[in-house]
Amino acid sequence: MAVFVLVHGAWQGGWCWKRVAELLRESGHEVFTPTLTGLGERAHLLNSKIDVDTHIQDILGVIECEELSDITLCGHSYGGMVITGVADKVPEHIRSLVYLDALVPENGQSALDLLPTETTSSFLESARTTGAGFRVAPGRAGNFGVNIQDQAWVDRRCVDQPLKTFEQAIYLEGAWNQIPRHVYIYATGWDPGIGEQFFDQAQREAGWEAITMQCGHDVMIDKPQELTQILMASI
Template structure:
């Protein structure tokens, strides 16, 4: 039996993993899908001071208090920033690291540094107009090319995100380099406006396993069975 911790991206919550979670549990594995502070079922806790460090601690504390080890840690999109911070702080608990169409920040880098200028301007405008300057409204599912059957559901489920989570640079001490089993998954049906091409290139340059999957950005919804297989391969490596 393996242990999986699956971390959602911006505006989402643990809800987006239910298909993959169910599939992994059917295979007999232990699966955790935490919702980060301030969004989805924890949206009642939203506050201006919630930042990337808050979300890293959400996952670090889950792993420590549940006494998990040998973890397959997967982060989607913004969740790549989160899992990078987690792996850096507790590399001894991590068996495999999986970036799912995700940001892979270097030390000191923030998510906003890697967002295309036009998209950055839209996010900032949304926060200014509807989010009191600090709550960033979700990008519509249509933009991420989520499959047509799930788009309305995803748009209903997504919630605003504190802007500090995008602005704060990550602090990496080098612990993440101890994790050698790393996979980068790219969603090939989300290309226009995608910021993830350079991270796929970075993955190849680092010698990581790279996987292309023909789905929209939310691969856990578009291709849950195929994604489950890649996660199982990471666990077995």
């Protein structure tokens, strides 16, 4: 039995992992799909002070309170910021890191530093015009390449993201590089996409496995069976 902690991306919640979590549990694994503060069923906690550190602490809290070790830690999209920060603080608890079409920050970088300029501008404009200065509205599921059948569900469940989670730089000691295994999964079926630069880097770096999947950004929704197999192979 392996232990999986699956961290969602911006605007979503633990709900997005439902299909993958069920498949992993059917195979006998222990699975945690925590929802980050201010999102999903915790949207009532949304406030202007929530930042990346808040979300890193959310996952550290799960690891501590559930007394987890030998973890396969997977982060989707913005969740790559979170899992990097977690792994840098408790590398001894992590067996492998899986970046699912995710941001991979270096020391001192924020999510906004890693995203295209037009995306950054749209986030800031959303917060300024409709988000009381601190909330970023979600984009439509179709823009991320989500399959037609699931678009209404995803749109219904997504909520505003705290702007500070995109703005705050992450500071790393480098301990996350000590994790025995790193995997990068690049979803190639949506435009503009965010994963190409990180996929290219993963191909060049020792200790990294680089994988492509022909689907939209929300791989866990579009291809849960295939993703489950990759996660189990990363143990």
